[in-house]
Amino acid sequence: MNPSDFSPRRYAKHVWGAVVLSAAVLVASWRSEVNFGDLAKASGKAATLVGLFFPPDWESFPKMIGPAFITVLIAAVATPIGTLCALAFGLASARNVSPPWLRLTTRSLMALERGIPEIILVLVLVAAFGIGPFTGVVALTIASIGMLGKLVGDAIEEIDTATVESVACVGATRGQLIRYAVLPQVMPSLLTNAMFRFEVNIRASVLLGAIGSGGIGYELMLSMNQLEYHKTTVAVVVSLLLVFLAERLSDAIRSHLLEGGGLS
């Protein structure tokens, strides 16, 4: 520690930083029409609206189970397919496995995909596949590839090259190297990321349901549009339950994988 670290000049810098930041926030809120008066007015309305949601219409609960099942199915189909494709994309996008042109192509494709929000993906896909769960599956598979493919590619680039070389020294082919030296090293990270992606996909599946892929999200939207807010509450509770359960499940599997480590 240097005594000059505590000089008044140093603190003056902090003060200037704070002033500039506050000014920026003020200008931004003025431009985006932030109005605390409106906030106060709206909070009254919001309270009435929240009142409309209660009591929940538990009668409709059994009718939500089917759609909830669809929501889970969409994620449960999209995640494994997406993970498998992501593995292929990851191998193609790893510097140490693939030639530069392939790496560049796949990396750009995945970056492009990550730039497109899932909602827009579904809106486009609905035009192609029509409304229905399949559209959701396709959208979430593509979204999973964009995220997991990049993570797998990065993980492959970080593996221990000496180990790969040592397996190459027994006369293994490129395919055997991938199977016995590359995959064992990236599998744990791929699986934990895939479990995390499953959680994300459940949440996204609820959202995408509202705009055309069906499931609990659609029920949520429908009940809102028909002003049946008591049903909406149940749909919200069911979606929360799904997200919560998915999180618990993926946590459990993840910790099992990390402890045991018995994967190949």
Added chain:
Amino acid sequence: MLKVTNLTKRLSNGKVLLNGVTFTVEKGEFVGILGASGAGKSLTMRCILGLTTVTDGEVVFMGESGKTYRTTTIQGKELRRARRNIGVIFQGFHLVKRLTVLENVMIGRLGRINPLRSWLYGFTDREAADAMEALCRVGMADFAARLTGSLSGGEMQRVAIARAVFQKPLCYLADEPIASLDPKNSRAIMRLLQPLASEQPIIGAFHQPEMTAQFCTRVIAIRNGTVIYDGDPHLTPTQLAEIYNQDESGEIQAGLEEPHAGPLFPALATR
């Protein structure tokens, strides 16, 4: 068996790492290569394995049924065929930590089995039994089901030796196999290697002249990329002083002996 002739490696900046390394190894020999860090011991081995290109010279390896392989020039399938006949043991073990001990040993046979089978369903019971036998030989049979990453250095080196034995090679290369082990483990590893040498020749790089004197049948000393001694493993103190008395450039060359000097693993990308 293995003939290294005039092996020369020059970098584009003119630095000479290997300068006409020449030696021949016959059946029954346990050759210890001595030399300071950066002298060119590991590099010679990497050249023999075709892991790096050479500027000049050649390596001729007698494979199965008298077939010869020039590992410095061949590539692809031919190189893989040559490599499956050479069992390699590294200083850093370089086992696949996420696989079990038995699986790591079985990797030794990858060069001999159908690639499709090795991808889809792995190894036969017969091969597993052979692998267990190799593990027994190094005293690691009880560890077969353990995850390799959980082993100690000495244990991993035993597994690496088992892998090389299971590979059924025609010769062994050991690149500083005991450099990262304590004296007790070092001695134990040397005791495992010695009987192997009576079956197939071993070429090993070492840093301990007392070990090579005790276990090897012949010593080759490399200094600044040149062979300066080849013969009886018992060296006099004067000879030793000469071997380890490098000029300054040797220190700088040390980093080039590291396995990953080239572009990310050439083993996968280019070969």
